[in-house]
Amino acid sequence: MKYAFFPGCVSRGACPELMQSLTAVAEHIGMELELMETASCTGAGVISERNQKLADALNARNFALAEQTGLPLMNICSTCQGVMSGVNERLKARPEYLAEINEVLAEEGLSYSGKADPRNFMWVLVEDFGLDNLRSLVKRPLSELNVAPFYGCYISRPTDVLGYHDFPQRGVYLEMIIEACGATPVDYSGKKKCCGFPIITMNRANSLTMAGNHVGEAADKGADFMVTPCPLCHLNLDAQQPDAARVVQTPLNLPILHLSQLIGMALGIDDAALGLNRHVVSTNPVRERVHALPLA
């Protein structure tokens, strides 16, 4: 189990705890990661509004770099996943367009075959590693904990671009993983809606209302914390949560965990190794409850 590991920007920026926890979990479950150091940002759906072809070329370059390693490509961000899948679909559908892009890549000695299958850590975990294997490694089942899944838009839609046809359960992987970790998934209407991050600089009030609504709803439905495979969602749901609480005029204090942190806790990995102290909304209440749970 070895992957060309596309880290994205945020795990090397504002969410260092994501990189930390992912690395720890990968090591623990025997997943080898070859860090794609020279890979660039996907453009996050922003560069495409300046120049679609440019965004496509950036991603084709990343795919080509992954192909050089001969390894399957894994990312750790819903947004990266969505952008990569979208670009890949466009490149595969129009060979003449792919050829145009490859002309641009040629200068750097790169070429993309059109055959990459970029996948998020969440998908890889379920589809390659397997939940039975995960269950067998769980040291401390997170029983009695209610966890609200938050997917992120880019990994949820459009389903036809994201391979849901071949993998119809991709829409419930988070719940499946939460259960494999021994916890109970919380159902609520906001779990696949927008966190608000993409418009935080354009329409702060709307953005924070979205974040506040989802966090509030999850808490009302009894969630002890929320888990997300998307670091951008994490930024809006965690780092902005105090401001979101003011906008929706509701006290909010719901810890937001990265997917790898949830898994790491169930695997019994050290809190410090998971970066659980690097959150705006304190994860202490969750840690205390988890530590009180019996080991399997």
Added chain:
Amino acid sequence: MLEHDVLVVGAGLAGMQAALHAARQGVSVAILTKVHPVRSHSNAAQGGINAAMEDDDPWEDHAYDTVKGSDYLGDQDAIEVLCSEAPETIIDLEHMGLIFNRGSRGQIDLRAFGGQARKRTCYVADITGQVMLHVIYEQLMKAGTHVYEEWFVTSLVRQNDAVCGVVALDLRTGALELIRAKAVILCTGGAGRVYEPSSNALICTGDGYAQAYRVGAPLMDMEMVQYHPTTLPGNGALMTEGARGEGAYLINADGERFMERYAPNMMELASRDVVSRAEQTEINEGRDIDGCVLLDVRHLDRNTILQKLSQIRELGLEYEGVDIIEEPCPVRPGMHYMMGGIKTDIQGATFVKGLYSAGEAACVSVHGGNRLGANSLLDTLVFGKRAGESAVLYADGIPFADVPDSRLQEDREHIERILARNGDDGERAATLRLAMGQTMHEHVGVFRDQKGLEQAQATIASLKERYANVRVDDTGKVFNTDLLFALEVGLMLDVAEAIVSSALFRTESRGAHYRTDFADRNDDEWLKHTLVFHAETGPRLETLPVTITQWQPAQRTY
């Protein structure tokens, strides 16, 4: 008091065109429609709109193809208007913002359609009607024309030999109102729901036919009911003639392009009556696939299908589970269009003062015994405009009529009687409609004879009796769609009766009206229109001569 100089009923292409052109004359105009304008059935016209756009294509050639297509029953003065005004109509549309597909110079591109000697059909992929409807609605929004949206006319008000308003139900609130108008233009579309199955939308209940008929305006050529050659067996949805225009084949169970035997020159692009009869013959003689023949586009270029026939590909996938790129799609003739309708002159005026009509609701007649594909959209715009303008001329300078309150009361009592029958012993409107539709399809379809027509006549008569006991579940006011449907079925039964009577009356075969007991066209006795008038004792039939200008009747081969 609600009142408008001109009130247009129906907001499809003909209705909106009539309203736009009436409003340009500076009078007070409103549209009343039982659905939002863009829900109208003009949407369903997929293939295109005909016009002699090219320099080497005189409009007279388009007119000749139309006359021939009509089996010489179309009025040639009207057809001359239709075809000569076609190119300017297309240009007007283009200037309004219509996005026609283009040729290599950026000019409006043309595609082939049935029954025509050359390419003459302007189009937008296979959503021409939809795009036209939306673009005309854009103009209506720009003009700010008042629309009574989701209102239903329960009856026309006629006083002193002239129509002077309508009684209508506001479906949102349940309020019944009298709307006075100096002129009323009926653009209420066709009556597909009189048949089962039909390619038509659920709203195509022929309201205007029955309402005009009831106030004394005769209906013309109602026996001329078009069966479209390519409808889906599942739900009757239409697969555009544009597919055959792009080169699609029709094949039977033996894999044979059977049109070779029926129309050796035009093949699949013969006129619709010819192709539908050929298909039905193949089906009746056992060369069918579960009651269908196959529409085959597999030999066409993939991009052509994706760009020009994408909607019908979706329809095939959606309703038959067939990807037309990979496999042929089962189709069969399906009830599609009423060539007949409210008799009007070329200005859209009916036999009753103050009452005008255009579009499928009207019979000018430009389609005669068989309408050419892509002439219906043209009909709506050319005659919608004329009806709008002439209604304004009529309305100019006359006063609003005084209508007594008792007129409103009559309709209110009728509705209350239906609402009062909400027990279990009445008849469900749906049961009556289904029986009517199946009877019409069986006996008044592609092939007809006296025995079957008489049987249909008896069935419709008995359904009318049963209708007196129609009941509803819903007694509320807001969006009582149960009541609406019951009212529509009452109107449809009148339309069915008019169709059957006219079909029995015409003892020959012409266009879409094929009598197995009178298999030949009989120009000596029947080169004329049938007119049906409403009377206490039942339909009263008369005839009207066909207007011939420059094309003498000749034998019709494709």
Added chain:
Amino acid sequence: MQFTLNVRRYDPEAENPAPYWREYEVDVPENASVLDCLIHIREYVDGTLAVRCSCRSAICGSCMMRVNGQARLACATKAKDMQADGAAITVEPGGNMPVLKDLIVDMDVFWNKIRQVKPWLEPVQPVPEREYLVPNETILDLTVAMNCVMCGACVSDCTSLEVDKNFIGPAALAKAYRFVDDPRDDTRQERLEELSEYGGVYDCTHCFFCVEVCPKDVAPLDRIVEIRERAQNAGVTNNAGTRHAKAFEGIIRDSGILDEPMVLLKSIGMNPVEQLKNVPGGVRLLRAGKLPLASGPFHHKIPGHDNVKRLFERVEAVEEAQPAQGVKS
């Protein structure tokens, strides 16, 4: 075939109007649509059920409603695809619009937004005697937007509208695109300016719900992104959206990797009030050990970032060499 439908009902004339669920069992052909089931109920089981419908073939746009929680055209949704083992098919009115009765919503909300974008052509003058000459590629591009049947599915499930009724919304913006990209329209610049204001293209969150639920492949989000691109290229740049995109692009160009604080600062622009709003958030990040201290001039770059920069330049050079297409009259 048997189907069970759980329908969200609402009767405004009831004594105390409140929505409620009612379950119906229907026996219909196997390939029946959800609409076929509802029509069957209305015609033979319970005539009080109100639903808008007309064409039955996904062109009139009347029967938009939520089926199993997602906005769809009921006529284009097979019942058997919706009935998971044993569970009833849930049918509810569309969202983001007031319910008038049962499955019928007030579409005025929808149409008022459409009217807001001045949805008609303002023809380029002088109007030619014949048709405007337009390349077919342009027509094919506009046809994608004209495919819209105004069913309101995208509006029903739009997450931005859910929090802000002033957002023009996906359908109206896709409609606007149809004029922005029509070379026969004379008001492109005004349109782009208006669409870049509050409530316009920059209030879209990229949630992809409109793309997912659109039954006609209009992909409103893609049209919105295209309007942003057109607006930025047309010099409509004095807004946070453009500043954000520009800053983002610039940073990736130079370093290959995002510098979040710089994007934030540059997006907000020279607006001290807005800048202040972000101070507490910055402090929180710093305290949590999350804010990368290596921001601005100290921002780290990916190894070989020059390659990314050259890639940008190559793509831009190729694009400049390509001739633009436009209207001829």
